Amino acid sequence: MMIRKPIGMLDSGVGGLTVLKAVKERLPHESFVYIGDTLRNPYGNKEEKDIITYTLQLADFLVSQGVKMIVIACNTATAQALKEVSQRVSVPVIGVIVPGSEAAAKLSQTKKVGVLATRSTVDSGFYEETIKSFDSDISIESLACPQFVDLVEQNDYRSENAKKVVAETLEPFKTATMDTLILGCTHFPLLAPFIQEVMGEDVTLIDSGALTSQAIERVLEEEQTRAEADGNPSVQLYTTGSKDAFKKIAKDWLETDQFTIETIALERLTDKHGRNEHSSHCDSK
Structure with a gap:
């Protein structure tokens, strides 16, 4: 069922964890899949075309995880790639x-x-x-x-x-x-x-x-996909960089260790339609 699917969140690194914390506090019954592109951050000094490419890769990954919504928890990615992500995926997309x-x-x-x-x-x-x-x-x-x-x-x-x-x-x-x-x-x-x-x-x-959490709640209500209290919410974190460094910061900022974390390598592929796709390799060691 759609209501049991997680909310997907993407960011250029760890900054989006501040959004995750705010949304988790407002919507405690929701599950989350978060990916932070710490290997290629910061996005703020990169070319627009690269920011769009990277953001689409992260969005593709979240879609592959079966999310019911994508939150671009990064101002730079929102400014440069919100339109492209919205056109690419079939789930609601919210920027900050x-x-x-x-x-x-x-x-x-x-x-x-x-x-x-x-x-x-x-x-x-x-x-x-x-x-x-x-x-x-x-x-x-x-x-x-x-x-x-x-x-x-x-x-x-x-x-x-x-x-x-x-x-x-x-x-x-x-x-x-x-x-x-x-x-x-x-x-x-x-x-x-x-x-x-x-x-x-x-x-x-x-x-x-923090204000984005209110917008997320409104969309979930409109789409009738808000999670119910009898679920078993989880938080899955992915990073493209060092898992240990990301875990330390996540534990500090989220003020909890109730999450799982993996390192993922995203590689650009091109299918027969010429779209950017991805393959992934996870390392949870």
């Missing part, structure tokens, strides 16, 4: 940009919104376009913060070094008059305490990933 954009448009009193994201997300203009679709009068200032991704991927987001990097990176925003700031990368919520300290308590931080 629209929920945060809508919330920011509704919350901002000054109509001045900031966006912190990767370089690729900033250059795509997807946040600006989406925010203005909700309120065309809002002015948006975006800032690329590639070092934030590195800090989180290295599990160095609590250190004095991280605090210093955040303060230096946000220097251009300290005198801005924005009252709302979107954390436009799923890695960034882990740096929220430092970001809030720099920006001040008058600035509202928007966690797009």
Whole structure:
């Protein structure tokens, strides 16, 4: 039955685990299959065509796992490949940009919104376009913060070094008059305490990933595929990189060890129709 199938989530690395945690808390009876492309991350400094290719590979893998929905738990992949994934698969596809954009448009009193994201997300203009679709009068200032991704991927987001990097990176925003700031990368919520300290308590931080959980719940209700309480929910994690490093971070961020984890190698193949396909090899040792 469709309701017993898992929700699929993909990300360029570990950042999407913040989304997984939020969705798991909101929908505790759901099962999840998550894949993080840690071998090829970060996506934020890559070409659009490569981001699309990688994201489609991850989506193909999730489809092969029998998921009932795909959540692109990565702002960069959402900005560059949401349309392509939606056209490719037959299950609902949700990105992380629209929920945060809508919330920011509704919350901002000054109509001045900031966006912190990767370089690729900033250059795509997807946040600006989406925010203005909700309120065309809002002015948006975006800032690329590639070092934030590195800090989180290295599990160095609590250190004095991280605090210093955040303060230096946000220097251009300290005198801005924005009252709302979107954390436009799923890695960034882990740096929220430092970001809030720099920006001040008058600035509202928007966690797009957490808000995505509400959108997922709405779609499950509409599709009548929400899991029931009598199920046996599970969390299966896959990484294209080091399983040990991923497991350590996942246990820390999810605050649980109730998951299984495997390393998977994705290889691009082309079928007779010219589409990109994948083969996979799992190593759970």
